[in-house]
Amino acid sequence: DVKVTQSSRYLVKRTGEKVFLECVQDMDHENMFWYRQDPGLGLRLIYFSYDVKMKEKGDIPEGYSVSREKKERFSLILESASTNQTSMYLCASSSLGLAGATDTQYFGPGTRLTVL
Amino acid sequence: AQSVSQHNHHVILSEAASLELGCNYSYGGTVNLFWYVQYPGQHLQLLLKYFSGDPLVKGIKGFEAEFIKSKFSFNLRKPSVQWSDTAEYFCAVIPLNTGGFKTIFGAGTRLFVKA
Numbered sequence: 001d002v003k004v005t006q007s008s009r010y011l012v013k014r015t016g017e018k019v020f021l022e023c024v025q026d027m028d029h030e031n032m033f034w035y036r037q038d039p040g041l042g043l044r045l046i047y048f049s050y051d052v053k054m055k056e057k058g059d060i061p062e063g064y065s066v067s068r069e070k071k072e073r074f075s076l077i078l079e080s081a082s083t084n085q086t087s088m089y090l091c092a093s094s095s096l097g098l099a100g101a102t103d104t105q106y107f108g109p110g111t112r113l114t115v116l
Numbered sequence: 117a118q119s120v121s122q123h124n125h126h127v128i129l130s131e132a133a134s135l136e137l138g139c140n141y142s143y144g145g146t147v148n149l150f151w152y153v154q155y156p157g158q159h160l161q162l163l164l165k166y167f168s169g170d171p172l173v174k175g176i177k178g179f180e181a182e183f184i185k186s187k188f189s190f191n192l193r194k195p196s197v198q199w200s201d202t203a204e205y206f207c208a209v210i211p212l213n214t215g216g217f218k219t220i221f222g223a224g225t226r227l228f229v230k231a
Contacts, residue, residue: 100216101217106161107160
């Protein structure tokens with residue numbers, strides 16, 4: 001069974017704090033993703049990584065950065081948290097499918113971040 | 117901009133009713149298509165996927181989806197829903213000619229099944 005774990009289920013931070021969200025997968029997947037999930041907006045891609053030390057911006061990268069130093073670990077960093085970053089953050093991993101495209105994504109349980 | 121539209125944000129059905137959730141996407145090239153489901157308190161998980169071949173795809177728990185290329189649609193169906201199908205359902209599309217990495221998700225449809 002693929003397992004994707006996230007460091008915290010709930011997190012409360014103050015405006016301006018630096019926030020680290022950690023994600024670990026145990027299936028040797030090449031691809032890892034960070035999304036935020038907001039009601040009525042579905043999942044929006046923040047960043048993804050297709051290999052160690054490789055990263056690409058998603059659709060809403062502003063205010064975020066990422067780090068992938070090891071294949072199994074993908075971190076999301078909020079350099080200076082703001083109230084509009086209050087959200088549910090989901091990490092996912094996937095192998096490569098046909099034609100090198102992303103195959104099924106396996107999701108972690110999510111981190112509900114509240115920024116006060 | 118590429119987008120994925122799910123027509124219904126909230127659906128309420130009685131047990132044994134039939135279900136169809138609509139999904140349309142705006143991208144005209146080759147795509148991989150997915151439906152994911154999030155049961156209350158659980159992780160988002162795969163329901164079914166389509167890459168190529170038979171456009172009628174069967175997934176877990178009696179769900180199926182039909183890819184209609186001419187309509188840019190990938191609707192999810194189930195002939196008879198159960199109370200345990202109460203969940204949020206997300207359609208997702210991967211356009212292949214942009215590298216095949218990025219998944220575009222719809223806004224989701226919350227299904228509530230009355231016992």
